[in-house]
Amino acid sequence: FLIVGSWMLTQQKEDQAIFVTFPSGKQIETEVADTPEKLLFGLAFREGLPPDSGMLYIFESSGRHRLRTKGFTFPVDMIWADESHHVVAVVEGAAPCPQDPCPVFGPPPEDARYVIQTAAGFVKQEQVVPGMELKFTLRL
Numbered sequence: 001f002l003i004v005g006s007w008m009l010t011q012q013k014e015d016q017a018i019f020v021t022f023p024s025g026k027q028i029e030t031e032v033a034d035t036p037e038k039l040l041f042g043l044a045f046r047e048g049l050p051p052d053s054g055m056l057y058i059f060e061s062s063g064r065h066r067l068r069t070k071g072f073t074f075p076v077d078m079i080w081a082d083e084s085h086h087v088v089a090v091v092e093g094a095a096p097c098p099q100d101p102c103p104v105f106g107p108p109p110e111d112a113r114y115v116i117q118t119a120a121g122f123v124k125q126e127q128v129v130p131g132m133e134l135k136f137t138l139r140l
Helices: 002-015 036-041 122-126
Strands: 017-021 027-033 053-063 076-081 087-094 112-119 135-138
Touching: 017 053, 027 036, 027 112, 036 053, 076 122, 087 122, 112 122
Parallel strands: 027 053
Antiparallel strands: 017 027, 017 135, 053 112, 076 087, 076 112
16 A cells, blocks of 8 residues: 555656746646756756646755756757746757756846746747746646
8 A cells, every 4th residue: 555655646746737827828838847856857868848838947945046958859948937936037049968068057147946948939939038927827
């Protein structure tokens, strides 16, 4: 019973997703990266992102978090947001990096708790700029 219960909790954690809604009304479904492994690897070793999707990095606390694209196979846009879900910085078209040395993206000019990674071109398409408020909704 304990093994099954642990497996169920693990599955629920892995399946967790948060919808992020932008002021334009555009909504994307994000995979949550909130474990040390997911925070470290993120979108590495994947072929790409499905349409209207992304990865949401949730850090334990707000700070000047930096990210790399080591192991990524496609370019991404990055959106840093603070505790109140306001955009504090964006990076467009961060190039994939097959091996070290890889560039570091960030830190943002202000503390951030979240980083959203999307397919490159999303920031421009949705006109994402600092100060913009995002809405996060947990998928149940």
